[in-house]
Amino acid sequence: MNELLLMCTIAGRRAAISASHVQSVIEIEAITPIPGTPDFILGLTALRSQALTVIDCSLALGLGTPSQSEDRRAAVVEVDGHLYALLVDNAHDVGEATSDPVAVPGGFGENWQRASTGMVETDGGPTLLVEIHQLVSGPLQQAA
Amino acid sequence: MDELLADFVAETREMLEQSGSELVAWEADPSDKARIDTIFRFVHTVKGNCGFFDFPRLEKLSHAAEDALAECRAGRREPDSALVTAVLAIIDRISEMTDSIEAGEELGEDGDDDLIAALDQRSELEVQSDLEVVEEAEVASVPEDEKVSHKAPRQGVQRSIRLPVDLLDEVMKGVSDMVLARNDLARRLREAGEQPTIDGPFERLSAILADVRTSITRMRMQRLEHLFSSLPRLVRDLSNELGKQVMVDFEGGEVELDREMIEMVRDPLTHIIRNAIDHGIETPAARLKNNKREIGLLKFAARQSGNQISLVITDDGGGINLDKLCDKAIANGLYSKSEIDKMSDNQKQNLIFEPGLSTAEAVSSVSGRGVGMDVVRANIERVGGSIEVASKVGEGTSFHLQLPLTLSIIAALTVGSGDQRYALPRSYVEEIVFGSSSHVEFAQAGDRHLVTFREKRVPCLSLAEVLGCQDKSNLRWEDQTLVMVRLASEDVFALAVDRVFDHEDVVVKPIAPAIMNTRLYAGTTLLDDGRPMMLMDLPSIAQMRGMVGGVRTKATAIERESQERVTKAVPVMLFAGLDGRHRAVRLELVRRIETISSEAIDIEGERAQAVIDGEIFTLAGHDVGPLPDGRIRLLRLSDAENELVYAVREVLDAADVTEDVVPSEADTAIEGVTLIGGKPIPLLDGHAVFSKYRATRKVEQALTCRIPTHSEWAKTILEPLVAAAGYRIAAEDEEVEADLAIALAEEAESPLCSARQIIRLRPDPDDAGDDSIYRYDRDGLLAALKRIRTGRAA
Numbered sequence: 001m002n003e004l005l006l007m008c009t010i011a012g013r014r015a016a017i018s019a020s021h022v023q024s025v026i027e028i029e030a031i032t033p034i035p036g037t038p039d040f041i042l043g044l045t046a047l048r049s050q051a052l053t054v055i056d057c058s059l060a061l062g063l064g065t066p067s068q069s070e071d072r073r074a075a076v077v078e079v080d081g082h083l084y085a086l087l088v089d090n091a092h093d094v095g096e097a098t099s100d101p102v103a104v105p106g107g108f109g110e111n112w113q114r115a116s117t118g119m120v121e122t123d124g125g126p127t128l129l130v131e132i133h134q135l136v137s138g139p140l141q142q143a144a
Numbered sequence: 145m146d147e148l149l150a151d152f153v154a155e156t157r158e159m160l161e162q163s164g165s166e167l168v169a170w171e172a173d174p175s176d177k178a179r180i181d182t183i184f185r186f187v188h189t190v191k192g193n194c195g196f197f198d199f200p201r202l203e204k205l206s207h208a209a210e211d212a213l214a215e216c217r218a219g220r221r222e223p224d225s226a227l228v229t230a231v232l233a234i235i236d237r238i239s240e241m242t243d244s245i246e247a248g249e250e251l252g253e254d255g256d257d258d259l260i261a262a263l264d265q266r267s268e269l270e271v272q273s274d275l276e277v278v279e280e281a282e283v284a285s286v287p288e289d290e291k292v293s294h295k296a297p298r299q300g301v302q303r304s305i306r307l308p309v310d311l312l313d314e315v316m317k318g319v320s321d322m323v324l325a326r327n328d329l330a331r332r333l334r335e336a337g338e339q340p341t342i343d344g345p346f347e348r349l350s351a352i353l354a355d356v357r358t359s360i361t362r363m364r365m366q367r368l369e370h371l372f373s374s375l376p377r378l379v380r381d382l383s384n385e386l387g388k389q390v391m392v393d394f395e396g397g398e399v400e401l402d403r404e405m406i407e408m409v410r411d412p413l414t415h416i417i418r419n420a421i422d423h424g425i426e427t428p429a430a431r432l433k434n435n436k437r438e439i440g441l442l443k444f445a446a447r448q449s450g451n452q453i454s455l456v457i458t459d460d461g462g463g464i465n466l467d468k469l470c471d472k473a474i475a476n477g478l479y480s481k482s483e484i485d486k487m488s489d490n491q492k493q494n495l496i497f498e499p500g501l502s503t504a505e506a507v508s509s510v511s512g513r514g515v516g517m518d519v520v521r522a523n524i525e526r527v528g529g530s531i532e533v534a535s536k537v538g539e540g541t542s543f544h545l546q547l548p549l550t551l552s553i554i555a556a557l558t559v560g561s562g563d564q565r566y567a568l569p570r571s572y573v574e575e576i577v578f579g580s581s582s583h584v585e586f587a588q589a590g591d592r593h594l595v596t597f598r599e600k601r602v603p604c605l606s607l608a609e610v611l612g613c614q615d616k617s618n619l620r621w622e623d624q625t626l627v628m629v630r631l632a633s634e635d636v637f638a639l640a641v642d643r644v645f646d647h648e649d650v651v652v653k654p655i656a657p658a659i660m661n662t663r664l665y666a667g668t669t670l671l672d673d674g675r676p677m678m679l680m681d682l683p684s685i686a687q688m689r690g691m692v693g694g695v696r697t698k699a700t701a702i703e704r705e706s707q708e709r710v711t712k713a714v715p716v717m718l719f720a721g722l723d724g725r726h727r728a729v730r731l732e733l734v735r736r737i738e739t740i741s742s743e744a745i746d747i748e749g750e751r752a753q754a755v756i757d758g759e760i761f762t763l764a765g766h767d768v769g770p771l772p773d774g775r776i777r778l779l780r781l782s783d784a785e786n787e788l789v790y791a792v793r794e795v796l797d798a799a800d801v802t803e804d805v806v807p808s809e810a811d812t813a814i815e816g817v818t819l820i821g822g823k824p825i826p827l828l829d830g831h832a833v834f835s836k837y838r839a840t841r842k843v844e845q846a847l848t849c850r851i852p853t854h855s856e857w858a859k860t861i862l863e864p865l866v867a868a869a870g871y872r873i874a875a876e877d878e879e880v881e882a883d884l885a886i887a888l889a890e891e892a893e894s895p896l897c898s899a900r901q902i903i904r905l906r907p908d909p910d911d912a913g914d915d916s917i918y919r920y921d922r923d924g925l926l927a928a929l930k931r932i933r934t935g936r937a938a
Contacts, residue, residue: 032564032676035611036662044668044676048325051668051676053656082656138658 005097006075007124009089011058011065013112014127016097016120017086021077021132025091028054028072040138045085052076052085055135062111062139079136086135095122101129111139152193153246154306159186160239167232174223183231184213190238201256202241208260209234230262309403312363319353319360320651324670326353361549362400368446368455369397371406371413378414379442382421389428389439390421396446401453402549408527409455409547412520416457416543417442419517424461424541434538436460453549458542464535466492473498493533497521525631526683528554528571556650556669556679559627560643561607567650567669567679574628574636576644579621581802586621595626595638602628603691606640610685611664629682637691639682652679663688716827718796718820719779722769726796728820729779729828735787737795738778742771745791754778754789764833765790783834790833801827847883847933848874855888857919862886862905865922869929884932889916901932 004019026047031054033043040059044051054074058067067087074085101118108116108128115134119126163186170179187209194203209231215221237259244250326349333339333346372394383390425431425440432438443458470484473495484492499518524531528548535541548554556567557576577584577597585596586604593604604626606619624640631637650669655678659665666681685691715731744755745763752763761780771791778789805816805827813836815829849871852858863873866886874882882900889906903925904916917924 030675032678034659034662034665034678035564035613036664037659041656041658044678046670046676048321048328050321050324051653051655051670053659080657082654084656136656136658 003097004094005120005122005127005129007092007095007122007127008073008075009092010130011061011063011067012089014125015057015088015130016095016122016127017075017077017130017132019094023076023078023083025073025075026085028074028085028087038138042087047076047083047085050083052083053136054085054087055138056087057130057135058089060135060138061115061130077132077136079133082136084132084136086132092124095124097122097127097129114139149197149245150304151306152197153242154304155193156190156238156242159189160235160242163235167235171225171228171232174225174228177217180213180216180223183235184210184217187213187231187235187238199241199245202238205234205237205241205256205259208263212263227263230259233259233262312360316360316364319357322353323357323651326350327670361402364403365400365549366403366406367397368399368401368406368453369394371401371410372397372444374410375413375417375444378417379421382418383425383440386422387427388421388425390425391439391441393441393443395444399446399448399453401547405527405547405549409524409529409545412523412531412545413455413457415517415520420457420459420461420541424459424463426462430462448549453547455545455547456542457545458540460540463537463539463541464493464496464533465537469493469495493535496533497531522683525571528569530571554650554652554679556648557627558645558648558677559607559625559641560645561611561641562613565645565671565675565677566607566641567648567677568627568629568639568682569666569679570647572629572631572682574630577626577628577638579624579626579640582804584626593621595621597626597628597638600636602636602638604638604640605685605689605691607680608640608642610639610689629686631683631686631691635686635691637686650677650679714801715798716801716820717779717798718825719792720794720796721765722771722791722793724769724793726823726825727814727828728799728801728818728825729781729790730830731798733781733783733828733830735780735782738780738789739775740778742773742776745771745776747771754791756780756789762788763791764788764836765792769793781830781833783830786834788834790828848872850874850882850885852886852888858886858888862919865925866929869926870933871929884929888919903928903932 005016006019006022006025007014007016009015028045031043031045034041037043040056042054042056045054046052056067058065067089069087069089072087073091074087075091077084077086097120099121101120103118107113108119112128115130116128117131118129120129121127163182166179166182170176170183173179187206191203191206191210194206212221212227212231216223216227221227234256237256329346330350333342375394376392379390379392420442421440425442426434426436428438431440441458441460443456445456445458447454466489470479470487470492473479474481474484478495478498496517497520521531524545524547530546532544533541534544555570557570557573558565558567560566579586579595583597587594587596587601593606594601595604596602604621606621606624608619619640621640624642625644626638626640627644629637629639652667652669655665655668663684664681665678666684667679668676669679671677716728717731717734718726718728721727738756740754740756745766746753746755747763747766752766754761754763756778763778764781765779772793777792777795779792779795780787780789799820801818801820805818807816808814808826811826813829813832814826815832817824817826819825847870849866851862851866851873855862867873871884884901884903886903886905889904905919905925906916907919909918909921917928919925
């Protein structure tokens, strides 16, 4: 298994997003807030004349604390024809998984369990593989 | 053109092109089996396709060629050059016919017998002449020439290719993005300041992009025929089912509409047709009884006007039975009797768009279940269109649909709430009213805020509160701007926003499902500076806030006709007096602004006068400050009879006084003080000014009149009469608007210059019924002249 992964930090934990889904990593400048939306949707930002929906990954996982990010890095992904910017604590590098995703007995914790397809071994240690579809639909969708 | 037919034409032409080289090769060696097979396949396919369409000529031709070739393939006949020539002639004819079909021309009468006869082995008949054959062979071998030679005389034949729709969408999206990218670049260029070396090419790029965008938009367009083509079948099925006879008529099938839009109106249109056949058009027996043709007519007419398409669907049925409709509305508890009585016929007709109404006595399988027109209307309005109904009992009903050309670009009103901008679809916006204006009154019932506007109470929503940004308890309604929103259901509510910015055409993009779930937004768009802006979903907001339907609706159905704003605003002119203080004067008093040399002013003691164009005027306003040297500005004030001039230092602006004027006891020269732009401004009292500076100059009372200059009668007989009635005859070359013009009715459109009133004189005494006056009706003419004179002076 040598799928390329974007290594990032979400809510202080090592996480990874399948790099094939990621179009680019950007530093978000201005966010236009959208009143009335759930917390995890921070608003819209413009990238090359396109509007991206900015998702706070930490809040989207239902972890309660907003992402702590200095340079406001976000991974740009496209889900069902819509573009999203996934705001993470930090986006590191693109790396390879050295193992297939595996489940861990006892799970990864309730919130993580929902959005994760499993744990992979990487050069930097064990990393949770996060499913972007779960991120963009947020914690509320899961409850329903 | 029918899609199938277009495909047929395209396919035939493709094959023609492919077989071009085969034909030449075959001619070189008539016995070549492989060539024969290819050409056989071609004519066979054409013959097969013709079966689907009604092209007997084409079928006969291809059939004949197929037979001849089949003989050769079976070895029963030896292909020779005569056969080759004959087949080539047929293929050539097929190509010609294909062009005609595409151009929508009639194929004409039979003329192919000689061609078919030429195929016959035993026939001695030569195919036309050698010359013709040679030409045809050339045509076949040089396809490019064929296009030229055949295209030139036959206009309207367009080359077409088939493209997957996805690809078109992709390109369209790309161009939209390019436009946005251009806007972004434009903004950055503006920020960077003037750069002639870049600005020029950028302008060019912009122009090209605009052109490309127009072309791409056209690429997505589809002819309405597309939609129309499916309707006759629907009408036939429905009318059979309901035992009626209906004929369909289409007009304007060539009008083009965005492909998506066509799909959006398909269902509403189907519904209207169902209704028309079921409720509108009577049974043949009933029609005959009413002296109508037993076959009902359903007519579709489409027109393009600007970026709107208007589509009218008319039936010649029984019309909407208003009484029945009203009874039903009352029976269903939608309206009370008294409310119905107050309605105009038009309003009554529009009841059919109310949910839960249907005039069909019996519920048929087709319609009459009371779901329908309200949904139709909602769907049409959702795509930014509108629908109206007009009906005459016994004569028929017509529905007028207005549709925007495309879905993706909509007209929007941009408004501000907090420090954000939002877009509202303009089709819903009825009117914009300032909360501070005097004819708007706020009230509260329970927790519901109401605004009284045009004597109706309209519920108020605050955008900030809808968005959850602000608690409405500390909202100052008076500071807000109210956007009057009229929904598809005729419900009106006021949406309070902080500011209204502008009208803009915006490119709407879809939004992520998670945002859609809020039901507040319909899409997103980018501002020129590249920032995203949300497009509000007004119907959905109204729905969530209970602004739709219910008891309350009737009170808010403001008559659409009364569009003009009731306003107390008084227009004034702001100026700085000679002392530099700002004052205002009612704009009605100001006739014009003059600039004269200070030498033309003569002041001696109490008397102050100014000379303008050789006339002497009383001067006012000179006593508050020193006269400037050189040129001086004067306001020429008039009370309709007298004129005087008022000296000012500077004319500032025109403004509207919407606030009350607070009278001042101390200063009699002013009417009072009012607030303009938040500053107190004294308003000059016209009465005081004119009474104080006893105006001297009488306004020249003689009204001007133009008479036909080229008529001897007018000069010798009419002119003295008019002059005696107190009019000044305007000179022929006088540019200004005359008060009156007299025209001779026998001259259809006399080259009259501008005149405020026109009297027409007719040559014969019989009343033509067009308000003209007989030319020798002296009393009538004098009365008319007097009426106008006194009317003007009043």
